[in-house]
Amino acid sequence: MIRFDVTGGTPLRGTIAISGSKNAALPAMAAALLSDSVSRLTNVPDIRDVHALAEILRSIGAHVHQVDDHIWEISGQGVNTTDIDYLLGRRLRASILLLGPVLTRFGSIRLPHPGGCVIGKRPVGTHFEALRGLGATIEHTKEEGNDYYLGQAEAGLAGAHLYIDEVSVTATENAVMAAALAEGTTTIRPAAMEPHVVNLCEMLVSMGAKINGIGSHTLTIEGVENLQGVEHRIVSDEIETGTYAVAAAITNGELTLTNVPTDLEPILFKLRAMGVIAEQNGDTLTVRRGEELKGTRLQVDTWPRFPTDLQPQFGALMTQAKGKSFVHEWMYENRLKYTESLATMGADVTMLNPHQVVIYGPTPLEAATIDSPDLRSGIAFVLAALVADGVSHINYAELILRGYDSLLEKLTGVGAKIEQVEIVDSPAEATTK
Ligand code: EPU
Numbered sequence: 001m002i003r004f005d006v007t008g009g010t011p012l013r014g015t016i017a018i019s020g021s022k023n024a025a026l027p028a029m030a031a032a033l034l035s036d037s038v039s040r041l042t043n044v045p046d047i048r049d050v051h052a053l054a055e056i057l058r059s060i061g062a063h064v065h066q067v068d069d070h071i072w073e074i075s076g077q078g079v080n081t082t083d084i085d086y087l088l089g090r091r092l093r094a095s096i097l098l099l100g101p102v103l104t105r106f107g108s109i110r111l112p113h114p115g116g117c118v119i120g121k122r123p124v125g126t127h128f129e130a131l132r133g134l135g136a137t138i139e140h141t142k143e144e145g146n147d148y149y150l151g152q153a154e155a156g157l158a159g160a161h162l163y164i165d166e167v168s169v170t171a172t173e174n175a176v177m178a179a180a181l182a183e184g185t186t187t188i189r190p191a192a193m194e195p196h197v198v199n200l201c202e203m204l205v206s207m208g209a210k211i212n213g214i215g216s217h218t219l220t221i222e223g224v225e226n227l228q229g230v231e232h233r234i235v236s237d238e239i240e241t242g243t244y245a246v247a248a249a250i251t252n253g254e255l256t257l258t259n260v261p262t263d264l265e266p267i268l269f270k271l272r273a274m275g276v277i278a279e280q281n282g283d284t285l286t287v288r289r290g291e292e293l294k295g296t297r298l299q300v301d302t303w304p305r306f307p308t309d310l311q312p313q314f315g316a317l318m319t320q321a322k323g324k325s326f327v328h329e330w331m332y333e334n335r336l337k338y339t340e341s342l343a344t345m346g347a348d349v350t351m352l353n354p355h356q357v358v359i360y361g362p363t364p365l366e367a368a369t370i371d372s373p374d375l376r377s378g379i380a381f382v383l384a385a386l387v388a389d390g391v392s393h394i395n396y397a398e399l400i401l402r403g404y405d406s407l408l409e410k411l412t413g414v415g416a417k418i419e420q421v422e423i424v425d426s427p428a429e430a431t432t433k
Contacts, residue, residue, distance in 0.1 A: 002401065004394040004408075006385035007417035008367060011253030014414035018241050018259045019045040019405035020070065020234035023309075024196035026094040027173045028203050028232060029053050032074035033062055033101045034181060035207060037229035041072045044234050045405040048398070052091045056098070059085050075229055076105055083110045086146050090115035092402070093170075099127055099151060100174030103136050104181040107154045113147035124149075126164055126171040133162045134175070134182050159184030159223050167192050167217070167302045173200055179221035180209040190217040194303040195261060199235040206230040236261040236283070240404060242271075242310040243379055245287040246317045247411070249276045251386050254288035255414060266306045270298060270314065274321055295323035295361060300331055312338050312380035318359040319347040320387060325359045338377035341370045345388055367392040375403045382407075386416060395423075 020043035029050070032039035044050060046069045054072070058064045061080035065073040082102050089095040089112035096114045103109050114124065128138045128149070134157040139150045159182050162175055172192040177200075179186035191197070193215055201214040207230050210222035241260045248255035249271065260283050268285075271278045275290040295318060300308040308331045318325035319342055329335045333354050343349040345368045348360040367390030372378030378400035385392035394400075397420065400407065411418050 001395060001423040002397040003421040003423055004382060004397040004400070005419045005421060006382055006392045006394065008365070008386050008388040008390065008392065010386070010415050010417055011251045012247055012255055012386070012411070012414040012416055013253045015256045015258060016244050016410045016414060018236045018244070018257055019043070021045070021196050021199070021237035021239070021261075022047055022049055022403045023169065023194070023239075024199040025050055025234045026053055027097050027170070027177070027196065027200045028234060029057065029072065029074055030097040030101050031177055031200060031203055031207070032229065033057070033076040033079065033098075034105055034177060034204075035227045035229045036075055036077040038063065038073045038075040039203075039207070039229040040067075040231045041074065042070065042231065042233045043236070044070050044072050045237065046070060047405050048402045049092050049094060052088070053094055056084060056088045056095055059088055079106060082106050082108045084112060086112045086148075096124055096127055096170055097173060099131060099149075100176070100178035103131060103151045103153045104157050104178040107152070107156070109149075109151040111149045111151065113149070126166050126168045127174050130162050130164060130171055130175040130188070131157075131178060133160045134158060134178055134186065135160070157182035159186040159221070161187045161189075163189055164191070169194050169197060172197055172219070176201060176204065176211065176219060176221060179223060180204050180211070180227065181225075182221075182223040184223055186221045186223070188219045188221070191219040192302060193217060194307070195235055195238055195263060203230065203232040206232065238264055238267060239307065239309045241285065242267040243313050243383070243404070244410070245271055245276070245278060245285065246313045246383055247386065247416075248287040249274070249289050249293065250317050250320055250383050252289050253415070254286070257285040257287065259283055260285045263304075266304055267310060270296065270306055274317065293317065293321035293362070295321045295325035295359070297326045299328040308332060308335060309376055311335060312376045313383055315339055315357070315359065316342065316380040316383040319361050319363055319365060319384065321361045323361070325361065327357050327359070328355060330355050334373070335376070337373060338380050341368070341377075341381060342384055344368050344370070345384055345392075347384075364389065366390060369393040370395065372396040372399050375399050379404065382418070
């Protein structure tokens, strides 16, 4: 287990370079399987989830070469099995992203039920409906107590109109990747339009795919016979940007964030609503607190509304904002649980139900020892600990490292007091998260 020891009370000042987006890098790595020629991915974040997916790709024989910390070369050449190892697949939810590319390119897949952050039920039915719509068969099997999905599309996939009941990010990505090599035209509606979905579509287009409607809720894909490897830059991470923006505001410091993505609108809108001064100039964002932080009403939704992956970080900020804040997290049933831990630090939290919470502020926070249940709750605890009185211990911080590149270096570089402690032989370490 990894534990972060965070001493609160220092305003953060300085510059942080934002890394590539986790949720753009993972589908891009899967998309590289669609061609035998090599795709060179740049601005890839150096995070645990990227390494976990790379290990899965290697395990099926794909060409995977890490050029340096942030550049990877990947292709589908050498793939000799479509059987995804159970334990590797369980390590991350994004293993589901292999479904579309592997089925459309190689005609079959055996995929374990994906793992990942325990933030809610996170059904995978939407993915299967989309692939079935394109002509694949997908069956659920249980082998030695383990859940697998067996997909077949030996005769190839055929374009179709796909109505997707949930505006799911990864189901949209799977459907686009599958449709890129299917015969005929596919429409996906309503498609997710998060920046990472757009970034994937742009990569596919430069590989030779024909996609219309990129960045909208309707995508039209004209299948092509084959795709070529390309050089593709992973878009910068809007969630990491928002996280460090909160770090500046919550500690009453001032941060300049470089390499930020162009479109931060829903995030900047909410920061400003809370009294934060956030000035964007191209790929640079400067953030500091205004006169005072104000409570706000926040409802997560699909892009371009406020992203669920930033909700816990904003929840931490609300503890320092004047007045009442209200959060509605309808997507995930466990993604407000972190507020119970904030309450143990002194936050004034009233949970109305698993999806709605009221936070009153500002309240001084006291250091605490907290288990990190998932990536985004974990980083919210780090943010709260940065303003708490004393030294907080955040357990299972490896979950935070799934998604934040060089977190400790970036935070200590702007004055944060945070240390990483490796705890060996912890019996709890054996639990799968
Ligand atoms: N959902 C709905 N209706 C919708 C949209 C979603 O019911 O309109 C439900 C889905 O059924 C699912 C859940 O909400 O259970 C999440 O939706 P989605 O399927 O879009 O999630 P995902 O594709 O599995 C990606 C990100 C998540 C992020 C969500 C939502 C990747 C690899 N993962 O997951 O990222 O929370 O979209 O934006 O892209 C994270 O980075 O911490 C993370 C969990």
